[in-house]
Amino acid sequence: MTITLKEICKTYDKEPVLDHLSLSISKGQTTCLMGSSGCGKTTLANLLLGLLKPDKGSITGLDTSQIAAVFQEDRLCENLNSIKNIAIVCPKSVSKKQILTHLLEVGLTETDSMKPVSELSGGMKRRVALVRALITSNQMIILDEPFKGLDTTTKGQVIAYIKKYTQGKTLLIITHDKEDVALLDAQLIEL
Numbered sequence: 747m748t749i750t751l752k753e754i755c756k757t758y759d760k761e762p763v764l765d766h767l768s769l770s771i772s773k774g775q776t777t778c779l780m781g782s783s784g785c786g787k788t789t790l791a792n793l794l795l796g797l798l799k800p801d802k803g804s805i806t807g808l809d810t811s812q813i814a815a816v817f818q819e820d821r822l823c824e825n826l827n828s829i830k831n832i833a834i835v836c837p838k839s840v841s842k843k844q845i846l847t848h849l850l851e852v853g854l855t856e857t858d859s860m861k862p863v864s865e866l867s868g869g870m871k872r873r874v875a876l877v878r879a880l881i882t883s884n885q886m887i888i889l890d891e892p893f894k895g896l897d898t899t900t901k902g903q904v905i906a907y908i909k910k911y912t913q914g915k916t917l918l919i920i921t922h923d924k925e926d927v928a929l930l931d932a933q934l935i936e937l
Contacts, residue, residue, distance in 0.1 A: 747773040747807060749794070749916070754803035756789055763789050766803070769935055773807070773886075776917040778927045781937030787920045788818065790937070791888050794918070814884040818891050820875040824864040828854060828874045831863060835878055848877045851907050853900055869895035876904060886916040893926070905929050 749771040756764040763786040771777050779787050792798040796810040814835075822831050832845045849859045852873040863871055872895050879887055892908075893901050908917070909930065919930065927934045 749773065749805070749807040751790075751793075752804050752806070754790075754793065754805070755801045756786070756793065756798065757801055764793075764800075767937070768803075771916065771918060771935070772933060773916045774914050776912065776919065776930050776932040777935055778930065778932040779918060779920045779935050779937065780922065780924070780927075783922075785937045787937060788890055791815070791890055791918070791920060794886075794888060809885070812885045813888060814879040814882045814886070815888040816872075816875045816879045816890060816892055818894075820863075820871045822863045822871055822874060822878075825862055827862055828859040828866070828877075831874055832878045832881060835882060837883075840881065845877070845881065848881050848907075849874070851903075851910075852877060853903050867895070869897070869900060872896060873900075873904060876908070880908065880911045884915075886918070887912060888918045888920075890920045891922070892919060893921070893923070902929075 752768050754764050754767040755762065779790065781787055789798065793800055793805065794808060795813055795815055828849055829842055829845050846856060846859055854870060854873055858866065858870060863874060876892055893904065896904060919926065919932065
């Protein structure tokens with residue numbers, strides 16, 4: 747099964763961002779989306795999420811109610827701690843202990859997890875946002891520049907976490923780094 751985008755067009759202020767774009771994304775696999783800045787990668791993600799509608803074209807094979815995302819900005823509730831930021835998207839059956847286990851897997855300590863996220867570094871916030879997306883049972887996950895703010899060691903730890911919790915799911919990662927394609931055993935789509 748695939749998600750198919752056919753002849754997608756999207757313009758902003760009369761400037762075309764996506765012009766008759768057609769592509770397929772394999773379900774249950776990891777795909778990296780690459781391209782130069784401003785070529786429409788984030789616009790494409792927003793179309794898949796249902797946050798934007800194409801001016802022309804169609805998207806088929808997609809259930810927008812089953813998608814989790816990490817945007818370019820972390821979109822966390824700054825006054826809440828990491829655990830509460832994640833708990834607000836989880837079913838009640840997901841315990842605080844389970845959330846903490848996930849946070850530990852991406853290198854955050856229990857002490858870090860109890861601080862308001864406003865007190866965390868950019869890389870720490872990024873990891874909270876990633877856990878929040880991956881802990882859900884959604885079948886598709888879109889990650890827009892998920893590794894920004896992460897050093898090499900932490901990035902490796904986060905990639906292992908992503909691979910562990912996205913097996914069998916459709917994962918679309920927007921990146922500028924070709925190395926990510928190999929590290930994630932991903933298919934590559936270049937815009």
